[in-house]
Amino acid sequence: MTTTQSTPEGTGSRPGAAGEPGRSRRATGAGIGRADAAARTSSAGRPRDTRPVTDEAAVISASGLERRYGSHRHGHLAVAGIDLEIRRGELFALLGTNGAGKTSTLEVLEGLARPTGGSVRVFGADPYRDRGTVRPRQGLMLQSGGFPADLTAREALRMWCATLSTPRPLDAVLEEVDLSHRASTRISALSGGEVRRLDLACAVAGGPELLFLDEPTTGLDPESRTRTQELIARLRARGTTIVLTTHYLDEAEALADRIAIMHRGRIVRRGALAEVIAGHPAHLRFRLATGLAELPSLTGDVAIDGRDRIVVTTTALQDDLGRLLDWARSRGVALLDLDARAPSLESVFLSIAGSETYAPALTEGASA
Numbered sequence: 607m608t609t610t611q612s613t614p615e616g617t618g619s620r621p622g623a624a625g626e627p628g629r630s631r632r633a634t635g636a637g638i639g640r641a642d643a644a645a646r647t648s649s650a651g652r653p654r655d656t657r658p659v660t661d662e663a664a665v666i667s668a669s670g671l672e673r674r675y676g677s678h679r680h681g682h683l684a685v686a687g688i689d690l691e692i693r694r695g696e697l698f699a700l701l702g703t704n705g706a707g708k709t710s711t712l713e714v715l716e717g718l719a720r721p722t723g724g725s726v727r728v729f730g731a732d733p734y735r736d737r738g739t740v741r742p743r744q745g746l747m748l749q750s751g752g753f754p755a756d757l758t759a760r761e762a763l764r765m766w767c768a769t770l771s772t773p774r775p776l777d778a779v780l781e782e783v784d785l786s787h788r789a790s791t792r793i794s795a796l797s798g799g800e801v802r803r804l805d806l807a808c809a810v811a812g813g814p815e816l817l818f819l820d821e822p823t824t825g826l827d828p829e830s831r832t833r834t835q836e837l838i839a840r841l842r843a844r845g846t847t848i849v850l851t852t853h854y855l856d857e858a859e860a861l862a863d864r865i866a867i868m869h870r871g872r873i874v875r876r877g878a879l880a881e882v883i884a885g886h887p888a889h890l891r892f893r894l895a896t897g898l899a900e901l902p903s904l905t906g907d908v909a910i911d912g913r914d915r916i917v918v919t920t921t922a923l924q925d926d927l928g929r930l931l932d933w934a935r936s937r938g939v940a941l942l943d944l945d946a947r948a949p950s951l952e953s954v955f956l957s958i959a960g961s962e963t964y965a966p967a968l969t970e971g972a973s974a
């Protein structure tokens with residue numbers, strides 16, 4: 607999928623970006639607006655706001671949202687009737703397996719596509735029909751850029767800012783995305799990560815109230831990723847409402863106030879991180895030199911995984927780990943490669959994804 611930003615009061619895509627969103631996602635967008643100063647605390651470790659959503663607080667609300675590609679009989683239902691409310695000032699992460707329908711959903715919320723069923727309101731308006739009023743308040747960072755290669759970073763940003771009703775000073779924006787030192791470099795000579803940061807610069811250049819970030823850190827090296835995440839956290843702390851998609855689950859854990867996980871066109875889990883992982887089992891994994899021996903009595907289920915490890919799936923991690931360690935100590939048994947893992951977003955995600963591949967999130971030993 608490809609794409610970048612945004613346009614202002616409405617109509618077009620940025621020069622070089624594709625116009626109508628489609629299979630190749632999906633260029634266009636808007637990037638503008640006025641910042642909402644209603645700052646709230648945010649980011650990793652902050653208290654999470656679990657207040658019930660109210661209509662007043664909802665910047666985005668969608669009900670029974672559907673998006674079908676192709677004809678009713680033979681088409682593909684990519685978004686199968688989802689309800690969504692995103693509150694003013696929160697960072698909402700939309701996660702999901704490949705092909706789950708995240709981009710198809712985002713495009714409707716962004717006003718780039720019409721839903722084929724249900725309804726959506728952004729700032730109380732129809733984001734597709736009323737885009738002239740909605741777009742100036744939002745910024746979009748789509749999945750890849752469409753900048754003319756022979757412009758410098760500053761020229762590209764200046765050109766973009768010329769389309770905005772309330773552009774911020776170029777230097778401040780370049781500084782914010784850490785591109786000041788590359789301002790005079792042609793786009794063709796920028797690294798992929800730098801182009802991505804220029805995408806982000808365009809998305810925030812108008813000081814949007816509502817920011818859509820579609821995989822903003824994909825392709826960035828770890829340092830750039832961290833800096834981009836810090837910038838996202840700052841935008842959030844300033845009161846910007848942010849809708850984020852990412853394949854990096856640690857990013858969602860660190861940044862998001864609330865998370866929704868999509869699978870096959872539906873939202874299958876949602877809530878604050880603690881709510882999403884609540885009730886999900888933990889895992890103990892280890893090997894025994896002698897193979898499967900008689901284990902102590904454990905509350906969890908015991909199985910052998912594909913790598914000949916003993917796996918205990920349990921909702922009483924501390925108890926079962928204690929019993930196992932006592933048992934091993936009293937018998938002089940070595941628990942080889944012992945791994946005790948509390949439930950995490952990753953384990954929830956993988957249990958939803960089942961056997962489907964989700965390579966970016968996979969880590970050794972994580973399964974559910």
Ligand SMILES: Nc1ncnc2c1ncn2[C@@H]1O[C@H](COP(=O)(O)OP(=O)(O)OP(=O)(O)O)[C@@H](O)[C@H]1O
Pocket residue numbers: 607628629630675676682684702703704705706707708709710711
């Ligand atoms: N223009 C299109 N025509 C037909 N089917 C499409 C089109 N765009 C997307 N799809 C299908 O709709 C489903 C959802 O796609 P979408 O791109 O929204 O998923 P996603 O969650 O963003 O996936 P990824 O994480 O891989 O980017 C997929 O099965 C995809 O093949």
